[in-house]
Amino acid sequence: MNDHDAAGPSPSPEHHPDGVPKFDRRMLESLVCPRTQQVLIYDADAQELISRAAHLAYPIRNGIPVMLVDEAREID
Template sequence: MTDPGKTENADSSGVDPRLLEILVCPLTKTSLDYDAQRQELISRAAGLAYPIRDGIPVMLPEEARELDQS
């Protein structure tokens, strides 16, 4: 029996892969890369990494981390 509060297609981060397919950067409207190790969604166009907290992508630019320029 499965837990009704869980999405069966969610990966180990708890983020539904279908959600990851449709999310875009709120600033540039470009696609995002998923970094499973750091639990972030990367916008290369904006140079930002949006955190995923408790399985929920936080798509606020003020919460994003600037990508290293190196």
């Protein structure tokens, strides 16, 4: 038995009740809007990162933020 086996299985990521992986909020500290370089706001209900400065909402898919302007939706 090696050290890896003794440690047991790695923990699985947390999920929403619908089975979608949760976004790790610690990641938000490192992310900025690719268009404006401004901070983002996490919308847990919509699973999006909001850039108020750019009026864009970046989707979070399977717990991974999609930080592409072409994939973002415009918001008012």
